[in-house]
Amino acid sequence: MSAVAERLADIRARVAAACARAGRPVESVTLVAVSKLKPEALIRDAYAAGQRDFGENYAQELRDKAAGLEALAGLRWHAIGALQTNKVKYVARAAHAFHALERMDVARELSKRRMEAPLPCYIEVNLGGEQSKSGLRPEALGAFLEEARTLPGLRLEGLMALPPPTGDGEQARGHFRRLRELAREHGLTGLSMGTTHDFELAIEEGATLVRVGTAIFGERD
Ligand SMILES: *Cc1c(COP(=O)(O)O)cnc(C)c1O
Secondary structure (H helix, E strand, C coil): CCHHHHHHHHHHHHHHHHHHCCCHHHHHHHEECCCCCCCCCHHHHHHEEEEECEEECCCCHHHHHHHHHHCCCCCCECCCCCCCHHHHHHHHHHCCCCEECCCCCHHHHHHHHHHCCCCCEEEEEECCCHHCCCCCCCHHHHHHHHHHCCCEEEEEEEEEEECCCCCCHHHHHHHHHHHHHHHHHHCCEEEECCCCCCCCHHCCCCCCEEEEEHHHHHCCC
């Protein structure tokens, strides 16, 4: 068994335990294995162990890995990093979901390129105030959604957040709870939240996708 397969088995068990604590079916949570900056060989190891959802931050890296791993049937790429309009084409071509929607010009470009197969999207929300730079402020969400909902090439699934790493579980839980409430206020059901350090708390607070990198693939350089 590869090291990645062993770590994946451990993470899956922790996901299942968190689901059990929250009284949620385990199928209600998608584990996205964040493979940014990691070689294709490790993605193949994870795929061989049954993993199908992978997260990448950088558009060109996503493009290259999607091409290199094209033969792996059923693999789903999640673009999870900030995106600029000149790189939209890579994400539009390769991604099965986009988790970091926060700019209307990017939304329009993505929509144009996905008319035939609307792209599932999560709007990134900045819950950390000054500490984190990416994402929409909660009060800007309503106006953004109103316009984004008119774009035929996007499917607005939910909200995404990357709360500042506090090391404080209760503070992280508060962020996740806030994201869940915001989603509900805006009629969205998807919640992309929780990483290596806090994915179990995120599941307890309703995450539908968790994005775990380090705990599966090891530390990044
Ligand atoms: C890198 C990254 C992750 C994974 O973080 P880990 O701490 O390695 O689990 C999740 N979400 C986003 C947006 C990231 O950039």
